Every structure is written in C-alpha cells, then in structure tokens.
Amino acid sequence: MKILTGNDLKSGAVTWWDGSGWSLHVEHAVDVGEHGDDIAARENAARRVVAPYVIDGEVGPEGPRPAHIKDRIRALGPTVRLDLSLKPADANAGDWVI
C-alpha cells in the first residue's frame, strides 16, 4: 500500500492522510494508491501540510505500518524517549518500530 505523510505546517507534528484529512496516528492512514502526489500537491497548496511525501506501507494487526524503519520512528516518536511518543504508557511501544 501507499501512505501519504507530512508535517503539520504550524506545529510540525507528523501527520498521515486518512482519506479526508490529516491524523496524528498512522493507524488511520489509508492507501492512496496512485493519487498520493495529487493529494499532496493540493494539501500543500492549502497549507494543511508541509513537506508531504508518499511512502510504502504494509498492513499489520494494528493497521497500516510504514515499511521503512525511519517512517515507523516518525510514526511513533523517538524510541529513546517513549514518554514523548504517541504511546507513552506502552513500555513496549518500541518493539513496533523494530
């Protein structure tokens, strides 16, 4: 699957295209197929996202997951500061990245 990701213009937060808007949670990401670049251009022009790009994804038990470790770390947060990640209560959240 193809996932569209970028950052929120104001906050810089990592965001994922969920089909109608941008979510902080990669689990909400949808397969953008061949439309990623078009969506990215439209959303970029509307200043709803900055630096969007399309990545390869795969579907796991918890939903979509970036194929590459770099984007999995983007999705979770720094593995060395899980307290600052999107899953601060999950001590094993880093396993999802690796």
Place this chain on the structure above:
Amino acid sequence: MYQYDKFDQALVDARVADFRDQVRRRLDGSMTEEQFRPLRLMNGLYLQLHAYMLRVAVPYGTLSSAQMRMLGDIADKYDRGYGHFTTRQNIQYNWIKLEEAPDILADLASVEMHAIQTSGNCIRNTTSDQYAGAAADELVDPRPYAELIRQWSTFHPEFSYLPRKFKMAVIASDTDRAAMRLHDIGIQIVRNAAGELGCAFYVGGGMGRTPMIAPLIREFVPLDQFITYSEACLRVYNRHGRRDNKYKARIKILVHELGKEEYTRQVEEEFAHLLTQNIEPPLAELERIKAQFTDPAYDPSAPDALDRSDPDFALWVDNNCVTHKQPGYIAATISLKPVGGIPGDATSDQIRLMAGLAKEYSFDECRVTHAQNIVLPHVRKVDLYTLWQKLDAAGLGTANLDQIGDIIACPGLDYCSLANARSIPVAQKISERMAAKEQEIGELKLKISGCINACGHHHAGHIGILGVDRKGVENYQLLLGGCEGADTSLGTITGPGFDEDGIVGAVEKATDFYLANKQGSERFLDTYRRLGMAPFKEAIYAKENAE
C-alpha cells in the same frame, strides 16, 4: 566574556523582526514552503523527523549564566523540557512549533543570543577550546579571535551562499581540544621565532563521507592580517568550489583536487591582492573585543589544596577536572553522559541548575564542549566539593570524561531525517555494558554517527561507529584508530558490520583485547597504534567466524 554593543543588538533584533514577518507570510499563504525554507534555515530552523528543530548558536561554546538559564527556560516554554548540546558547541530543541519560533528568537535576543547561520551554506558557529581563558597551556585566550570571526562572518554578503557549509575553529594551545584539523579552516594561534603572536592556518579538513585532515598551508599569519587571510581562503573556495555535486562541494575536496600547493598559491595571490584593499578590521575593534575577555577577579589567596577524602569526589576530580592557569582554581567538566543516558541531553532543570552553579562558582560563565559536555571554567578548589555534591544530587556528577562512557553521539534516526540508523540506543547500551570496566580501560574516546555525514565524529573516535541502512535494517560499522588533537588520525573500518547488539559486543571484545595486551600505561589508542588493526580484528571477529 563578550557583551553585545548597540550594533550587535540592533542586528539581532532586526533579524527577529524579519523572521517574524517571514513566518507570518508563510502561515498566511503569501509565501510557499519553497520560498520560506531557505529563510527558516538561515535562522537555524529545520524540519526534522518529528517536528521543527531549532539550532541555537553558542559562539565558541561560551555562555553566561543568564544565557544558560534562558536555554533552560526555552526548553520548558517552547519545547518538551530538555535540550540537546551538539558537537558544534550549540544546543538544539527538537519539538518547536513554527508559529512560536519568532518568540523564541526574541527571547534569545534578550540575552544576546540567536540562531543565525546555524544552517545553510555559510560560515557556521566558530568553535574553540572549551578551556579557553583557563587552560594553563594556552598562549592567549583564543576567543577574542573567534569573536572577531563571528562578527566578520555574520551576514558576510560574499559568503552567504558558499558551495557548502563552512566550519572554523580557533585554538591557542599545542594540545588541540577542538578537533581543529578536522575543520574547513583550523586556526592555531602560535608564536614565531621573534616572539610575535600569529596564526597557523590549516585548511581543508573535515569529516563527512570523505574525511580529511587539514594540511598546514601557512605557518604564520600576523594577527593583524588573519581576517584578511581567512577572506582569501574563502574567496578561492567560493570561486572554485564545486556547486554541481553537494558531495564534492566542501573545501576539503577543492584542496585535495587542486593540491595543497596550488590551493595555497591561489590563496597567497588573493591575500596579496586583499592586503591592498585594507579589509582587515581595525585593530581597535580587536582590542575592544579582547578587553571583554580579561581574566575574572581571581582570589589570589585561594588555597590550592584539595580535600580528596571522599573517594567518589576524588575520582570525579581525577577524571573531570583539569589544571587551571590560576593557582587555587580548577576547570571542571560536567558530564552529560550518565550511564545509560542520552549523550548531550539535559533537562530544563539541569540546565538551570548548571546556570546557577556557573553564577555561584565560576564567575558567571560556562562552556559547551564539542564532546557534548558542559565546563565550569573557573572554580575555586575550596568550592569544588560543594559544587560536586550539588551536581551529583542532580544526576550530573558522572566521573567519566574522555572515557568509554563519555560517548559523542549524534541524534541519529531517533530524531534526524538524514540518519540511516539510530545512534543513541547504541550509545546507551555500550555505556551500560562497559560501565563496570570504565575506570580500568581509562581514556577511550568513542564516537557514534547515524549516517555518513559524521555529526557524531566517528572518524575521529579511538573507537568509531557508523550506522548504515542495509536493505532497511540498521547496521553498524566499527572503526578503530581515529583521533582528534595534535596527533589527529582517521579511523579504519574493521570489517563487516554488526547489528545493534552485535556492535556492543564488538566494542567489548576490542576493549577486552586492549586490556589483555596493553603495555604499561598505554591508552587504547596507543595499543592500537602499536599493534595495528590485524590482532584487534581477529579478536573482534573470532567468535563470528567460528560460528
């Protein structure tokens, strides 16, 4: 230390106002990201892996306590309660909001700080000896010369769009504590046979994907011509440096490809021309700057004796403190490398505590080191035990300077969008694994980079580690034999790489081999240089080969 005059302050304030307007225009849509990106980068604002990252300049690593306190306050007010001290003697914040960035710059400007030229293809923050002004072995305090470089290079119209970024370092001791020869220009202040002070120029060093040790191109440039000579070095680079390939755009490539002799010939020719143009700043300006780097009001009666009865304190003194030029005083390094910690990170409370201790015990001054630690440069020995107790209580009393736990590590893939592998978890695991052997091993500088850009200085580590991406999986190459300083050398890759756990084991095998084969007081590096790579390699890969 240097204090802004009205021109410095006006310049920085104007930049804050400019950037505030630029951010407003970006947010209201009158500027695209393509237009805005170079402007934010000129103010140190990157878009990193998780958010915007702001890199704040700390000129030659020197901070007043008020500035240090502000860095702690910014961490709380605009970030997530911590900052990361870098190998450029700067600090980075990892969770910045674009709409708040102008307010951060305004707060910085209120304490004579900024983020100007912490990114982009320009002359970056000039680094220096962290013990400047305190070291017993220095000829002069190198910081006035670094400050003059800062003023000369700030918004220099000719050098704002160089082929690539440009890094300079200034030292004034034979002992190089600033990795001077691994800079684009390294300047060592020296004395000639006539007893005059001047500058030795080393040009074309650097790390990155093509590491090179800068050759000496001129043994002596009079101090009243060193800006002119720097200008000549930059001009030749700006004229001939490659702009077609960013990987070949650094000055080290130009010096290498032209050859030291031809590059030097062109610099000398340009230098002769520039001398006729009278571009050197007036001597009065240098004297004005030097007057702000005079010695603090030392207590001449400060006792030189030290009570070492507490063994933990004595260990910290032995490992983390160095002789001061003033009897009764000492320069103390606060390690930001607790066992299992994140190298270079400090919480806002720790930053403010260090600011307070700098004010109370070190004449209102502290330094950031290129090894990602903090120095209190002028501490009375009679105050040292109390100081250490306060540090220790805050988790800042680790006694491991220049030891295997004092790891330089870039942010790596946990934070950096350029990285290929994580650096910090490897540093943490090595720190934990080797803690028990640390004192026995002694001096061993271990440096980790998460990609070939070498922000973690892996080429210069006695043990260096380079993280790479091998088909989407983190892999770590091991290097041995690198060194910064007077005997600068570049590390050599041992062989096939390792996974995250494997690299920790490989480091342990290398150090075990060292301990078994060292002679006398040899450091790890000395043993490596005596025996060479082969026996180390055999020890490191023995088990893997057997399996």
